Amino acid sequence: MSGGGIGGGTDGIGGTGSTDGTGGIGRRQLAGYALGSVGTGIHSTVPGLLLLYFMTDALGVPAGVAGLVVALPKAWDALFNPTVGAASDREALRTGRRTRILLAGALALPVAFAAMFLSPLTGSGAAAWVAVTFVLASSAFALFQVPYVALPAEMSDRPGERTRIMVWRIVCLTVGILVAGGLAPAVVSLAGDGRRGYAVMGAVVAVLLLATLLVPALGSRRVPARPGPEPLGLRAALRTARGNRAFFALLGAFVLQAAAVAIMLAAAPYTATYWLGGYGLTSVLFVCLVAPSAVAVPLWGRAAARWGRLRCLGAATVLFVLASAALWPAAGTGAARVTATLVLCALLGVAYAALQVLPLSLLPDTVHADAARTGRLQSGAFTGLWTAGETAGLAAGPGLFSLALAAAGFASSTTDHPVAQTATARAGVLLGFSLVPALLMLASLPALRAYGRRRAATPAVVVDSPAGEIS
Template sequence: MTAAAPLTRRDLVTYAVGSIGTGIYSTVPGLLLLYFMTDTLGVAAGVAGLVVTLPKAWDVFFNPLVGAASDRDAVRTGRRTRLLIAGTVALPPAFALMFLAPATGGGAVLWVVLTFVLATSAFALFQVPYVALPAEMSDRPEVRTRIMVWRIVCLTLGILVAGGLAPAVVSLGGDGRAGYGIMGVTVGAVLAVALLVPALGSRRVPARPGSEPLGLAAAFRTARGNRAFFALLAAFVLQAAAVAIMLAAAPYVATYRLGSRGLTSVLFVCLVAPSAFAVPVWGRAAARWGRLRCLGVATGVFALAAAALWPAAGTGAAHVAVTLALCGVLGICYAALQVLPLSLLPDTVHADAERTGRLQSGAFTGLWTAGETAGLAAGPGLFSIALALAGFVSSTHDHPVAQTAGARAGVLIGFSVVPAVLMLASLPALRAYGRRRVPLPISPPPADPDQEPEPETEHAR
């Protein structure tokens, strides 16, 4: 995988496989950790919300540091491999430990906080340089869109495997703490394999951070002038928070609204599986009508479908069928919310390089992943607040508690109304990005037309 040579399918697969791992890690804690604490470890909803939010808040500070370190290492070694390997080694055991809590109540709170901080820090070591690689794999926007399509297909596969497999492993393991422990070890092993492939493959990608690395403070000062980047980041953070809320709410909706905890995997698969097929479709649509326009349409439809879940979700075959169908619509839109912002991100990095003379891939992706982490952390936190305000009562696996009508209504508000509002709130930021972006020159067609898709139109840029 070099920046100069045309990218082969092997290059694309080698890079994209890592997104199976990032998808798994981003999904399982968001889907199960809050529910694990409130319904297995007996932690109060408000406290559990802080537990799953504060460790990720650490990443908002830590990720930019990793980005600056990644740029410095790229200058010294010409590659971003060392941090990728460090994250690959550290993340799987830290992930498994999160679900191996030896106690309930207060002891569980301390255990999950410490292990979650370790896991999020390890994930940052991998994620930040990993997201920086596409800007260094190609200078051409249409090629980076192709890279993102492959990446998001694998990301969707990882999310789908995580959402469908992890709850099933918990059930097969006997539910309770034992089932979650088995799931943590199993998923940790899958993570190790998925992350190792791109970590080793990154040795073939030459890094181009500039003549010398920028320190963190200097990177922030330089990035401050890139208004298009921050507008795109603001939209992405709001959308990430909306999706994270729905992931955190899924097991609660299955249990307390649809009437069966066993529907968690079905609900999740309906929410994510359509995106696996929709990613290439969004890629072709973006090439024809423009990435930003398609992203705005997907955002609006997502908000409408999420709001429609309010009257739809309930017990009974008809309510379950409509809920699952709406989740399918959300899954189609979710594909665009993943692939299109990430295909626009390298454009802002290269436009900034035209302005400053420095290609700060690590610094910008450090800020980007910090924002993404903040959004993913805010989602479960906001949902836990909704649960606490609605009077949700926590329990252990052996002593379940019947929830009040108000608590069940709070579950549905968090699953439908709040994500819809956040999606609508992201639209002004997308419009601001459209006003502030700097168009990049269209690259000439590649020598081998079979290797690359058609160049993007003016709208696509």
């Protein structure tokens, strides 16, 4: 990127060279901002996929303790993120930019991430090491992520341009998720598995994080900040949102679905190791889960335009239930179990695309309905609650899976002293990869039906007509 690049000269994000000849933001500037989502996708994926397995099978941390360690930073996020948001707005008011907090996160996160996989200890000492470094990494991630999400509104006043920004960002986020799930387990295997393999993987991912996060952090120097009201804390947001029953029904369904996906993600390396013949299949499982979603997103968009968003979300949920339940017999028996498992994972990826996109498309309806009810458009409060719910679901997934492992008698081990698992423990692994996610998805269907009833009873809410048009 010559001529100053992103964040320098006249080609920085939002700078004087940021147009494409039609008054819009140029592709170089869009790419410079969106590149940060490759990094956020990588960091959001790797711990959920590998950290629990790293602790139980390389560091000898008991499964129940490891689950608490994975859940702890998510609880911290719910408290820390609103604080970072308020600090980012204060910096924007004082300096006219959000750069310093962004840059602090971009520099601190790679170091803390690499440290998570460098524990010199095993057992309880390793649990403490990972807990501290994971909280530090989550805090650094918040320093980057919170102001990063605020930038699109400040890069352009035009809704169409902000949509372009988000499209680029979602594409890069998908790339980051795919890179994380495909590359990280492969690097562990290529580097010799065990603690050494995870240490090498942590260093490689740290370099990728630094490269992808620094570009938008430096580019933010060219974006004049226009801070809005300070973000609300969790308690204040709950007070603001009470009475909006449609929102809480949709949120309840979303949290259950996020927990189901998170459990399956945490169980993937265990299933590859103890049921499919080797840890190396973790990358293949993950790619089969995620890659189809990139293709399916536009297809679900067309289907939603024809049959309605809520109807399509319900269909995707049922598809996820059926495919994940079918993993129990498919992965457990038969010579073709690997092929059958990968095919079912591809179907899950198709359903996962809708579970990502459609709830977010329904969320603004509940916000505008609340504005009609209260006379105030308080999107910040609802977005804060939504993010907190997503965080809770993603934390509950690995936590529930670790408790299931502990209840099934799963024996933790170190690289130097592997432990053979009992049939009951192996069954617990497969349950966490198949039937438990299916049950959680099934439990989200009554909440979706409740959302549909409450949405239909609220005239101000945008609804999908039977013909598929948005009325």
